[in-house]
Amino acid sequence: MNVLGIESTCDETSAAIVKDGKTILSLVIASSADIHAQYGGVFPELACQRHIEAIIPVIEEAIKQANMTPADIDLIAVAKGPGLVGALLIGMQAAKGLSISWQKPFIGVNHVEAHLYAAMMGDHKPIFPALGLVLSGGHTLLLQIHDVGKYTLIGTTVDDAIGEAFDKVGCLLNLPYPGGPLIEKLAIDGDPSKFSFRAGQVKRSPYDFSFSGIKTSVLYAIKEKELLEQEKKDIAASFQHAAFIDIIKKTKLALQQYPANAIYLGGGVCNNLYLRALFQKHIPEFPLFWPPKHLCLDNAAMIAGLGFQKYLHTQEGDPLDLEVSARIPFA
Ligand code: KG4
Numbered sequence: 001m002n003v004l005g006i007e008s009t010c011d012e013t014s015a016a017i018v019k020d021g022k023t024i025l026s027l028v029i030a031s032s033a034d035i036h037a038q039y040g041g042v043f044p045e046l047a048c049q050r051h052i053e054a055i056i057p058v059i060e061e062a063i064k065q066a067n068m069t070p071a072d073i074d075l076i077a078v079a080k081g082p083g084l085v086g087a088l089l090i091g092m093q094a095a096k097g098l099s100i101s102w103q104k105p106f107i108g109v110n111h112v113e114a115h116l117y118a119a120m121m122g123d124h125k126p127i128f129p130a131l132g133l134v135l136s137g138g139h140t141l142l143l144q145i146h147d148v149g150k151y152t153l154i155g156t157t158v159d160d161a162i163g164e165a166f167d168k169v170g171c172l173l174n175l176p177y178p179g180g181p182l183i184e185k186l187a188i189d190g191d192p193s194k195f196s197f198r199a200g201q202v203k204r205s206p207y208d209f210s211f212s213g214i215k216t217s218v219l220y221a222i223k224e225k226e227l228l229e230q231e232k233k234d235i236a237a238s239f240q241h242a243a244f245i246d247i248i249k250k251t252k253l254a255l256q257q258y259p260a261n262a263i264y265l266g267g268g269v270c271n272n273l274y275l276r277a278l279f280q281k282h283i284p285e286f287p288l289f290w291p292p293k294h295l296c297l298d299n300a301a302m303i304a305g306l307g308f309q310k311y312l313h314t315q316e317g318d319p320l321d322l323e324v325s326a327r328i329p330f331a
């Protein structure tokens, strides 16, 4: 089954053709991150303007790169949320329009769930029960995965998402948006023990995350002074280490309570190689499944993949009055 995936939740306009939920025949991504760089975060109106310009050419290119025509496509999958409502509507309207004109079913999928599915698109047969971690710009989720589509929420953030914390610390260090990848780069030559930052602990919720306090600690460490390049690197390394160690500690704790035979991770922050190395070092006894690098950030291949799985399960598409949603409870 050939599925056209469409993604437009935030600042990436993407389309992909995926066969049977796993084989990526094409993947096209147009990012508007360049225009948001100067604002320190995503500027929703500008993101929408770019989505409108890019959505049709990106879909056309994905079909072309897969050497297909619309007649070869069996299903259209689209991210229905969570995300920026204006941005979501552009992908949703495109999916509905194509569904009507091509006479093909369409299905809406949860973008955050798709981030997790990206780690299951490899050759292996997924291992359940498992723990799942979504570490992205908008989410920090710790879950138990019983099956694709069946989850128990273990922990989430009570304030900033992990990627958001990276981007805000990036701002404090005068780095352009998104700060995450640049902090990883700076941290390579920094000393992670130079500053004793700590992520927050949430009273009576041992699995929940809080990253707003650590961001304030970084602010105090900087104290509006001109930083030497080495100080910047040490702050980046110390912040990155403290934030990731917190995630690892809570994952290890969850493994004691929730049966799991593997760990699946997804979301833009999973691009970070220091994070991958820390997990390998601290939790060597569990198989760790990371998405390939090109499927960590927002992309339509994971949307098409998950859309296939959902359709396989329900055997029917969504009605044409399906709405987008800025927030969707995950589990
Ligand atoms: O999953 P994603 O593309 O978007 C959301 O659904 O939110 O994640 C984007 C986030 C941004 O906050 C970005 O700074 C972060 O992922 N990110 C990283 C790295 N690459 C991207 N954070 C830390 N280290 C990285 N290498």
Ligand code: ZN
Binding pocket: 111, 115, 136, 137, 267, 268, 297, 298
């Ligand atoms: Zn995302």
